[in-house]
Structure formats: C-alpha cells, structure tokens
Amino acid sequence: MATGHAQRTLRNSFGLPSNRYQMLNWSSKALIHLLALAGAVAFLIPFLWMISTSLKPMEKIFQYPPQWMPDPILWRNYIEALTVMPFGLYFRNSIYVTVLSVVGQILSSAVVAYGFARLRFPGRNILFIILLATMMLPWQVTMIPLFILYRSLDWINTYYPLIVPNFLGGSPFFIFLLRQFFLTLPLELDEAAKLDGCGPFRILWQILLPLAIPGLTTVAIFSFLWNWNEFLWPLIVLNDVDKWTIPLGLNGFRDQYGTDWNHLMAASFVASLPVIIIFFMFQRYFIQGIATTGAKG
Amino acid sequence: MLSRQAQAGQDADGVTAGKRPRMSGIARKEAIAGYIAISPWLLGFMIFQLAPILGAFYISSTEWRILSAPEFIGVRNFDKLLFNDDLFWQSIKVTVIYVIFRVPISAMLSLALALLMNQQLAGRRLFRTIYYLPAVIPLVAVSMMWIWIFNPEYGVLNSLIRVFGIEGPQWIHSSRWALPALIIMSLWQVGTGMVIFLAGLQGIPAHLYEAATIDGANTWQRFLKVTLPMLSPVVLFALVMNVIGSFQIFTQAYIMTAGGPGNATLFLVLYIYRNAFEWFHMGYASALAWVLFVVVLVISLAMLRSSEHWVHYEGRVGGA
Numbered sequence: 091m092a093t094g095h096a097q098r099t100l101r102n103s104f105g106l107p108s109n110r111y112q113m114l115n116w117s118s119k120a121l122i123h124l125l126a127l128a129g130a131v132a133f134l135i136p137f138l139w140m141i142s143t144s145l146k147p148m149e150k151i152f153q154y155p156p157q158w159m160p161d162p163i164l165w166r167n168y169i170e171a172l173t174v175m176p177f178g179l180y181f182r183n184s185i186y187v188t189v190l191s192v193v194g195q196i197l198s199s200a201v202v203a204y205g206f207a208r209l210r211f212p213g214r215n216i217l218f219i220i221l222l223a224t225m226m227l228p229w230q231v232t233m234i235p236l237f238i239l240y241r242s243l244d245w246i247n248t249y250y251p252l253i254v255p256n257f258l259g260g261s262p263f264f265i266f267l268l269r270q271f272f273l274t275l276p277l278e279l280d281e282a283a284k285l286d287g288c289g290p291f292r293i294l295w296q297i298l299l300p301l302a303i304p305g306l307t308t309v310a311i312f313s314f315l316w317n318w319n320e321f322l323w324p325l326i327v328l329n330d331v332d333k334w335t336i337p338l339g340l341n342g343f344r345d346q347y348g349t350d351w352n353h354l355m356a357a358s359f360v361a362s363l364p365v366i367i368i369f370f371m372f373q374r375y376f377i378q379g380i381a382t383t384g385a386k387g
Numbered sequence: 388m389l390s391r392q393a394q395a396g397q398d399a400d401g402v403t404a405g406k407r408p409r410m411s412g413i414a415r416k417e418a419i420a421g422y423i424a425i426s427p428w429l430l431g432f433m434i435f436q437l438a439p440i441l442g443a444f445y446i447s448s449t450e451w452r453i454l455s456a457p458e459f460i461g462v463r464n465f466d467k468l469l470f471n472d473d474l475f476w477q478s479i480k481v482t483v484i485y486v487i488f489r490v491p492i493s494a495m496l497s498l499a500l501a502l503l504m505n506q507q508l509a510g511r512r513l514f515r516t517i518y519y520l521p522a523v524i525p526l527v528a529v530s531m532m533w534i535w536i537f538n539p540e541y542g543v544l545n546s547l548i549r550v551f552g553i554e555g556p557q558w559i560h561s562s563r564w565a566l567p568a569l570i571i572m573s574l575w576q577v578g579t580g581m582v583i584f585l586a587g588l589q590g591i592p593a594h595l596y597e598a599a600t601i602d603g604a605n606t607w608q609r610f611l612k613v614t615l616p617m618l619s620p621v622v623l624f625a626l627v628m629n630v631i632g633s634f635q636i637f638t639q640a641y642i643m644t645a646g647g648p649g650n651a652t653l654f655l656v657l658y659i660y661r662n663a664f665e666w667f668h669m670g671y672a673s674a675l676a677w678v679l680f681v682v683v684l685v686i687s688l689a690m691l692r693s694s695e696h697w698v699h700y701e702g703r704v705g706g707a
Contacts, residue, residue, distance in 0.1 A: 122506050129500065130517045136575060137520075139543045140532045156546050198427040205424025209417050221428065224436055226627070226687050228635050230656050231680040232435065234663050234673050235442035238453075258431030265428060290420040319525040321638045322656075326664055337527040341642060344531060351535050358528040369523050373516060376523070380582040 144355035171353040180339035195260035203268035271305030308379035447674035464674035478658040497580030519578035530642040562649040587621035616699035
C-alpha cells in the first residue's frame with residue numbers, strides 16, 4: 091500500500107495522469123501490453139488474410155504453408171473482381187438507398203426525439219416506454235406481413251420498402267440517443283426563444299439542431315453503417331440483379347465464382363472499404379454513440 | 388402575458404389541490420406540437436410494427452401460398468410445428484445452443500477487453516480501433532472472409548493449428564463443427580460490447596476505488612465489490628441486447644453454410660425465411676415468426692425480472 095502511494099505521488103509529481111486503480115508495477119504493465127498486443131494480432135489476422143489472398147495469383151492460394159506476403163502482387167485482381175460483376179451499379183444502388191435512408195432517419199428521429207425530450211403532452215411517458223420496448227422486438231416477426239403489404243402496393247423490386255419506413259420514426263435507438271442529447275442542452279435556450287415568440291418547431295430547427303450536431307453526426311454514421319450492411323430485408327424485396335445493393339451483389343458474386351478466393355476477397359474488401367473509411371474518419375462518434383445508448387440505457 | 392400568469396396560477400393550484408388542472412391555451416398548444424413531433428414515430432410504429440405483428444398472428448392461422456387466397460385453418464400451423472416438425476425443433480435447438488454459448492462468452496471477452504483498454508496502455512486508441520473495427524464490417528463480407536478462414540485445407544485457421552502438429556476439424560463443412568465455427572466467428576465481432584463496457588467502466592467514480600483501497604481491498608476484491616456491482620446495469624443492458632440480437636442470426640448461416648451440413652446451422656430465422664420466401668408457406672412461416680417473437684419476449688422479460696437480484700442501482704435506498 092505504502093509503495094503504491096509513493097509511486098502515485100511520484101507519478102503525480104511528474105505530471106502524469108494517475109491511474110484510477112493503483113500504480114501497477116513493471117511486470118504487470120508489461121503483461122497488460124503483451125495481452126493487448128496478442129489480442130490485436132488475433133483480431134488483425136482475418137483482415138491480413140483477406141488482403142493477402144486478394145492480391146495473390148490463383149495457384150499461390152492453394153498452398154501450404156500459406157504465404158502471407160503475396161509474390162507477385164496482383165493488383166489486377168481488384169480490377170477483375172470489380173468488372174466481372176457490375177459492382178459500380180451495386181455501389182450506386184447502395185449509395186442511393188443508404189443516403190436517402192440516412193436523411194430519413196436523421197430528420198424523423200430528431201423531430202420525434204425533440205417531442206419526447208422537450209414538449210409536454212398527456213401520455214408522453216407511456217409512449218416513450220412503448221418506444222423503448224420496441225428496441226427488443228425481433229423485426230423478423232413483421233417481415234411477412236410487410237412483404238405482403240408491399241406486394242399489394244407493387245413496391246416489391248423497388249427501393250421504397252428500404253427507404254420509406256426510415257422517414258417514419260427511423261429507429262428507436264436513434265430517437266433514444268437524440269433524446270438523451272437534447273436533455274443535456276440547457277432548457278433556458280428554449281425559454282428565451284419562447285419569450286422571443288419562437289414556436290416549438292422553430293426552436294428545434296434554429297436553436298437545438300445546430301447544437302445537436304455531434305448527436306446528429308453519431309446518428310448519421312450508425313444509420314449509414316446499418317443501412318449499408320443490411321442484407322436480409324433487401325434480399326427479400328429486391329429481385330432484379332440491376333437493383334441489388336453491395337451485400338446482395340457480393341452474395342451473387344460468390345454464387346457464380348465460389349472458389350475464386352482472390353477475387354472474392356478483393357470484392358469483400360472493396361465492399362467493406364466505405365465503412366472502414368467512415369469508421370476511421372468518425373471513430374469518436376462511434377464510441378460516443380455506443381456509450382450513450384449503451385451505458386445510460 | 389395574462390395567459391402565462393394564468394398558467395402559473397393553475398400550476399400552483401394543481402400542486403396544492405392534487406388534481407389535474409385543465410390545460411391552459413399554452414399547454415394545449417405545446418401538447419399539440421408534441422403529438423405532431425412524435426407523429427412520424429407513432430405512425431411508423433402502428434404501420435410497420437404493431438399492425439404487422441397482429442397481421443402475422445392472423446396469417447399464422449391460415450394456409451397461404453401467396454398466389455391463392457388465404458384459407459383459415461385455426462391452430463393447425465402451431466399444431467404442426469409443435470408436434471409434427473422435426474426441422475422446427477432442430478432450428479430451436481441450434482438457435483438456443485448458439486445463444487447459450489455466444490452470449491456469455493462474448494460478454495466475458497468484451498468485458499476482458501474493456502478492462503484491458505481501461506488500463507494505462509501505450510497506443511490505447513490504436514488497440515481500441517483494432518478491436519472495434521470487425522464490428523462495423525458488413526456481415527456479408529465478414530462471412531466471405533470466414534468461409535476462407537475456415538477452409539479445412541488452405542484456410543489460415545487450420546494452417547495455424549497445423550503448426551502444433553494437429554489436424555484441425557472440417558469446420559463449416561462438418562455437421563459437428565459448423566455451429567462452434569459460427570460461434571467462434573461471432574467472437575471476432577465483440578467490439579460493440581467492449582465499447583459499452585468501457586463507457587460503463589469509465590463512469591465508475593474513482594473515489595469508490597480509493598475508499599476500497601483504504602479499506603485494504605486488493606485488486607481482485609475491488610473488481611468483485613466495486614467494478615462488478617457498479618457495472619451491473621450496463622451488463623444487464625448488454626446481455627439483453629445480445630440475446631435479442633443472437634436469436635436473429637441469419638446472414639452467416641445463409642451465406643456460409645446454407646443451414647447445413649445436415650441442418651446443423653438451421654437457425655430459426657433461416658427456417659422462417661425458407662418457409663416464407665423459398666417455399667411460400669406464408670401461414671406456417673408466420674407461426675414460426677410468432678414463436679420467435681414470444682421466445683425473445685419471454686426471455687428478455689425474464690432477464691429484466693431477474694435483474695432485481697443482481698443488478699445494483701446507485702441511488703436506490705434500502706433495496707426498494
């Protein structure tokens with residue numbers, strides 16, 4: 091105990107952040123780094139394996155022991171993989187569906203969250219509890235009636251079933267996240283605007299939304315991610331190859347070129363690239379978003 | 388001005404008299420704005436959730452092959468799945484095994500990673516990125532990667548196992564190993580759980596650890612007596628969401644194993660999908676979907692109920 095205290099004092103005197111537990115000695119520090127490093131290697135191997143395979147010629151793929159550094163490096167695997175199937179088209183389709191879905195989810199969840207966070211109306215609490223309860227709903231229970239509904243509307247093989255629901259409430263997660271965000275903004279802002287004669291929706295639009303941009307960014311990123319990665323629902327509603335999104339295209343690629351591992355890995359990597367880029371650009375918002383919905387849930 | 392004063396007066400009356408005051412004009416306007424604000428969600432909830440759930444219940448009482456009209460058959464679909472469909476019980480068995488193994492193992496792994504990331508660690512942000520990244524990759528792409536990783540002859544996993552002089556199993560090509568393979572693969576995506584736990588850990592006030600240290604608690608005791616109780620609400624949330632998510636497993640099985648070999652990975656949602664969209668038994672598929680709904684509902688409610696016994700809520704006085 092005494093040494094721990096001494097070390098902490100020593101550490102503080104060097105201006106280093108003091109650990110919330112106790113100062114760890116060197117051997118346990120080394121052990122922690124070693125564990126983290128071993129874990130990181132284990133988590134990276136699948137990625138490295140994918141990238142390595144995607145750059146190999148066919149005959150080097152079926153080889154034991156496996157070669158990690160491809161030799162020669164075949165960049166043209168990527169060009170071949172992307173031209174043999176219309177990935178450009180899938181990409182455009184995915185962008186179209188995803189962007190409209192993100193816009194719908196942001197708009198509708200912001201308005202709804204504002205209602206739950208700031209406006210008083212009878213039944214607000216019970217409705218909010220219902221909203222939270224819908225987070226626990228396995229949506230597959232709704233997929234058959236919705237399929238039949240869209241079929242009768244002639245919406246099968248269109249993007250409406252993928253986009254329209256996002257304009258109606260979006261997702262309970264996003265509503266919850268934005269509500270939590272609005273609750274952190276001082277109520278005096280609304281009061282002052284109200285005195286100036288602002289109506290409730292002008293308060294939202296002109297005062298709260300600009301302040302909520304970090305929260306909205308988090309929603310945008312998760313919305314992008316979920317819509318981009320969605321598989322089962324597009325699989326049900328999109329039949330035409332021309333309408334496919336990236337995940338459906340990747341699945342179709344595998345059906346046709348099942349054992350062209352280099353091309354399949356190249357296509358998988360390209361399909362993942364947009365989310366990887368977004369993740370690296372906005373990492374902070376990912377972490378914050380999960381922390382808000384997770385820790386305070 | 389006048390109406391604002393009137394409202395203030397009413398509010399005070401409402402409090403003292405203890406009954407609901409009639410709404411003032413301003414309050415009514417606010418309430419109307421509130422209903423308008425939440426109306427997108429309310430509409431969406433009724434159209435895309437409530438009505439379909441009830442609709443699915445109705446469809447489950449019919450024989451409906453989509454092209455012809457639905458024919459009412461009462462509870463025969465439920466009768467069939469309970470007493471006359473081995474594949475249904477197989478799908479329940481496989482799904483439950485997946486949930487039972489995947490949820491606790493991934494919870495422990497993500498807690499371990501979160502504890503690790505909560506230490507003073509050089510390059511902590513980089514480690515966090517590496518651990519979290521697999522959780523954002525499209526599941527279809529992840530499935531493609533892991534088909535190749537699990538390749539018995541040339542896959543990286545069996546190559547690594549061979550280093551120890553052991554021949555690895557056939558993984559997704561073996562009816563015995565396919566389910567464990569999908570569980571192993573799911574552990575690669577524990578990043579979300581890690582971030583949830585990490586946020587929870589960072590919310591634990593440092594003075595609790597200091598007090599425990601002064602009382603002479605060692606690292607392990609502090610973990611048991613401070614960290615775990617303080618983290619238990621977060622653990623409950625993560626476990627419930629993970630159970631719900633795990634029951635919905637579909638993509639991996641659809642792409643990697645097609646439910647096989649020998650129905651070893653015929654998860655419930657895959658079986659629902661096949662009945663509905665490959666065989667067009669809309670009635671039977673809806674009955675299966677209702678089973679999923681009820682099972683998930685009962686299990687999550689049971690977990691939330693059990694939380695009274697193990698979740699510690701700060702600020703609660705005397706076990707209220």
